[in-house]
Every structure is written in structure tokens, then in C-alpha cells.
Amino acid sequence: PKEGFIVIIGSGLIGRSWAMVFASGGFRVKLYDIIQEQVTAALEDIRKQMDELAKAGMLRGSLSADQQISLISGSSDLKTALEGTIFIQECVPENLELKLKIFSDLDAHVNNTAIISSSTSCLSPAKMFNGLRHVKNCIVAHPVNPPYYVPLVELVPHPQTDPVTVEKTYHLMKKIGQSPVKLMKETDGFVLNRLQYAVISEAWRLVQDGVITPRDVDIVMSEGLGMRYAFLGPLETAHLNAEGFKSYCERYGEGIQRVLNTFGPVPNFSGDVAKKIDEALWDDQPDKSNQLKTRREWRDACLSHLAKLKKEM
Ligand code: NAD
The missing domain is CATH 3.40.50.720 (NAD(P)-binding Rossmann-like Domain)
Known part of the structure; x- marks a missing residue:
């Protein structure tokens, strides 16, 4: 030891x-x-x-x-x-x-x-x-x-x-x-949760505005953005999607700002939207605690395989 x-x-x-x-x-x-x-x-x-x-x-x-x-x-x-x-x-x-x-x-x-x-x-x-x-x-x-x-x-x-x-x-x-x-200095929520909360709040607004269902917004992440995010961060993703990060900003900066300006206010995380998302995330089986347990075990098995894959890359 x-x-x-x-x-x-x-x-x-x-x-x-x-x-x-x-x-x-x-x-x-x-x-x-x-x-x-x-x-x-x-x-x-x-x-x-x-x-x-x-x-x-x-x-x-x-x-x-x-x-x-x-x-x-x-x-x-x-x-x-x-x-x-x-x-x-x-x-x-x-x-x-x-x-x-x-x-x-x-x-x-x-x-x-x-x-x-x-x-x-x-x-x-x-x-x-x-x-x-x-x-x-x-x-x-x-x-x-x-x-x-x-x-x-x-x-x-x-x-x-x-x-x-x-x-x-x-x-x-x-x-x-x-x-x-x-982190060079503290900031409320540190960094992981600040990024996570940005994603959660836009997911909430998209469901609230009737743009997409809760299940589908999760698929956008797990089958789309998340595929890259397991290996690359958002900044290098942008870097690779153009001829470097500066070129990405020149090409897409204006469009990104236009979309960002349409983002709604901070959600209150209660009421009908919370209920709608909650209902969508349970399956039809009555045993709720077992659903969570099974899904967590599946999540851990996926993460452990992913960790192995990342070591091989
Ligand atoms: P937990 O409730 O599972 O475990 C807390 C443990 O602390 C218990 O075993 C309890 O007996 C013990 N405890 C209580 N008072 C004590 C004392 N005075 N002296 C010694 N031990 C005492 O909590 P957790 O989920 O393991 O979270 C612990 C910390 O980790 C929290 O600060 C949490 O924010 C942080 N954290 C949690 C997660 C998560 O997802 N659970 C993720 C990252 C960080």
C-alpha cells in the first residue's frame, strides 16, 4: 500500500x-x-x-x-x-x-x-x-x-x-x-452544475412551450449532443465544426446570439410542467421504487462500459 x-x-x-x-x-x-x-x-x-x-x-x-x-x-x-x-x-x-x-x-x-x-x-x-x-x-x-x-x-x-x-x-x-x-475561484454551483442547469432550464422551457415531449428532449441529448460530449466539450466541438474556434464564431456567432435572445426566463420548477415531465418519465409498471433501481443499475452498467471504451481510445 x-x-x-x-x-x-x-x-x-x-x-x-x-x-x-x-x-x-x-x-x-x-x-x-x-x-x-x-x-x-x-x-x-x-x-x-x-x-x-x-x-x-x-x-x-x-x-x-x-x-x-x-x-x-x-x-x-x-x-x-x-x-x-x-x-x-x-x-x-x-x-x-x-x-x-x-x-x-x-x-x-x-x-x-x-x-x-x-x-x-x-x-x-x-x-x-x-x-x-x-x-x-x-x-x-x-x-x-x-x-x-x-x-x-x-x-x-x-x-x-x-x-x-x-x-x-x-x-x-x-x-x-x-x-x-x-476552478481558479468559487462561483455558485461550481462549473458542472452551472452547465447542467443551463441545459435543464432550456429543456424545461421547450417542454413548457409545447415544442417537444419530455422523452424526446432527453433523446436529443442521449442520441445527439451526448454522443460527442462523452469525449469532447462544447468548445472543442465548435472548434472542430469550423476551421477553428474563431472561424466558428465568425460563421455561427450571429445565429447563436439570435437563438439565445429567444430564451425564456428562469423556470420556477413547479406546477404543471413539473407534473408533465414527471409523468412522462415513469413507465406503466406500478412498482415505482423498482423502476428507479433497475434504471440506475442500467445507468451504472452503461457508464462503466463507457469508461472502458474511453480508456481504449
Ligand atoms: P448520505 O446521506 O448518503 O451520507 C452521509 C453520511 O454521513 C451518512 O453515512 C451519515 O451517517 C454520515 N454522518 C452524518 N453526520 C455525521 C457526522 N457528524 N460525522 C460523521 N459522519 C456523519 O449523503 P451523500 O449522498 O453521500 O452526500 C455526502 C456529500 O457528498 C454531500 O455534501 C453531497 O452534497 C455530496 N455529493 C453528493 C452527490 C450525490 O449525488 N449524492 C454527488 C456529489 C457530491
Whole structure:
């Protein structure tokens, strides 16, 4: 195993995934939660998931499932969990008060070199890390669900985060096979969600205006834009669709502006349109929770195949 422990705080959906990703990269991991039963359940679930991944040939990393499982241990005592840690990934529920409490506990117990990283999807690093003694070692590393299959990690600094912390986190993420990007400063929603919300809001308006059905707008993405977006971003897509990005702007800029000027206001995300989209997305079967479970399993299988394909390209 590699030197030094990774500590995961919170053993829910995201904490378990991070534990598996770090173990796949050969790191020893301590999984901490306030409730011992929660830790035990998480370790059992991880074992089950890893065995299944190994059987399906989808296990990440070069170690066997047994070797990876042996790298992960549980703990419900914060102080002992933190001994020898080089990197802490916080994964408790998305609640500012709770996170503030956790960071102040961590601040009191960590050494001066360990990095304190948060999985938050949308809380502000400025608010979460303000005033901490170890603020220069603090950063947001926002994963995408499910992190085991979707490699992007958004790194978002506090204004006082040491650039060394950013670089170390960046290289650690690379080492475990994730794809980090660095935000130079924080912005509400970070970058992934800002792009995602732009897409969701236009999808909403197109359905609201009666242009297209909810099912068909999803097909535009999955069978159209998404085919390229799994490999190329919107900027390089444009670059390739003309003789470079500047040529693309010269050719299409005016048309794009004309269309953008027809975009409607920010949706209220409630009422008839929400109901219409919701109804369209369920199938006719009565068992709703089973529908979600089956579809999520299918999504994860697709993502895992796509990740394999991307490695071969
Ligand atoms: P979750 O509810 O599945 O897990 C949270 C875990 O934290 C639970 O195991 C709980 O017992 C534990 N916990 C609660 N209080 C604690 C404490 N004081 N000390 C230690 N552990 C404690 O939540 P999740 O979906 O894994 O989300 C965790 C974080 O990851 C959130 O900040 C969320 O925004 C972020 N995130 C979630 C997703 C997603 O799609 N679920 C994606 C990216 C980022």
C-alpha cells in the first residue's frame, strides 16, 4: 500500500464510493462515521460491490477485490481515525451547520500537512472554511455521482487555500484515476452544475412551450449532443465544426446570439410542467421504487462500459 492514510468522513453513498476509488489506487482508507452500525453496513456493502465488480470484470485498479477490501478499515472514533492521515475527504450530508462542526473538529485534531477536502455539491468554500487554523490546507473536491464510474472532480479553493494544496489534491486525484479540473475561484454551483442547469432550464422551457415531449428532449441529448460530449466539450466541438474556434464564431456567432435572445426566463420548477415531465418519465409498471433501481443499475452498467471504451481510445 501507499504511504499514509486517507480518511473518509461519512460512510453514505459518496463516502463509500470515495473509499472504493482510493483503495483501487492502492491507498489505505479509514472510513469514519458517527454511528458504528453505519460503518459496519458500509464495509459490508463495499465488499459486496467490489465482489460484483470483480465478477463483472469492472473492478478498477490493478489489485484484486480482496486486496482492495483489505485496504479499507472502519472507525467511529475521529481522533484515532486521523492518526497518520495525509488526506481527509468529508462526505457528510449537505448541511452547512453540520459541515462547519465537522471542519472545526478536524481543525482541532489534524496535523499541519494533512489536506481537508469536502465533497460538497454546492456549499461555498468561503463559508465552510473561513477562520480555520488550517484554512490553507482546505479545498473542495466535488465528485460526480457515481464517482466510481464518472471520473470528474471539481477542485474549488478558498481564497486562502495554498496553491500547494491544490497541486497535491490534483495529483492525488490523477493517481487514483479521477479527472480533476481546477476552478481558479468559487462561483455558485461550481462549473458542472452551472452547465447542467443551463441545459435543464432550456429543456424545461421547450417542454413548457409545447415544442417537444419530455422523452424526446432527453433523446436529443442521449442520441445527439451526448454522443460527442462523452469525449469532447462544447468548445472543442465548435472548434472542430469550423476551421477553428474563431472561424466558428465568425460563421455561427450571429445565429447563436439570435437563438439565445429567444430564451425564456428562469423556470420556477413547479406546477404543471413539473407534473408533465414527471409523468412522462415513469413507465406503466406500478412498482415505482423498482423502476428507479433497475434504471440506475442500467445507468451504472452503461457508464462503466463507457469508461472502458474511453480508456481504449
Ligand atoms: P448520505 O446521506 O448518503 O451520507 C452521509 C453520511 O454521513 C451518512 O453515512 C451519515 O451517517 C454520515 N454522518 C452524518 N453526520 C455525521 C457526522 N457528524 N460525522 C460523521 N459522519 C456523519 O449523503 P451523500 O449522498 O453521500 O452526500 C455526502 C456529500 O457528498 C454531500 O455534501 C453531497 O452534497 C455530496 N455529493 C453528493 C452527490 C450525490 O449525488 N449524492 C454527488 C456529489 C457530491
